[in-house]
Amino acid sequence: MGVPKKRTSKMRRDRRRAANNNLRSAVQVIKCGKCSEPVLPHRACGACGYYKGRETIPAAQG
Incomplete structure (x- = not known):
């Protein structure tokens, strides 16, 4: 089995580990289909509470 000489x-x-930081892509933001607010993918909308066309979180009373 190979063993490091030094x-x-x-x-x-640390330089080798940091090299992968440049390969990561920025977080994609999409628009909510109901209220057009920016939402992270695969998350319920914080403004209206909808995800995939149905209400999953009760809307905040504003």
Whole structure:
């Protein structure tokens, strides 16, 4: 079994781990089908409480 000949430094380790941060995409925001408010995907709308065309959270009394 292969064994590292020398210890990996903290800087080299952290640089390798940080390289994946640039590959992540930004969070997509969509519009609610009922009230057109911005909503995260696969989440109920905070303004109207609808998800996939039905009310899942009671609407806030405003």
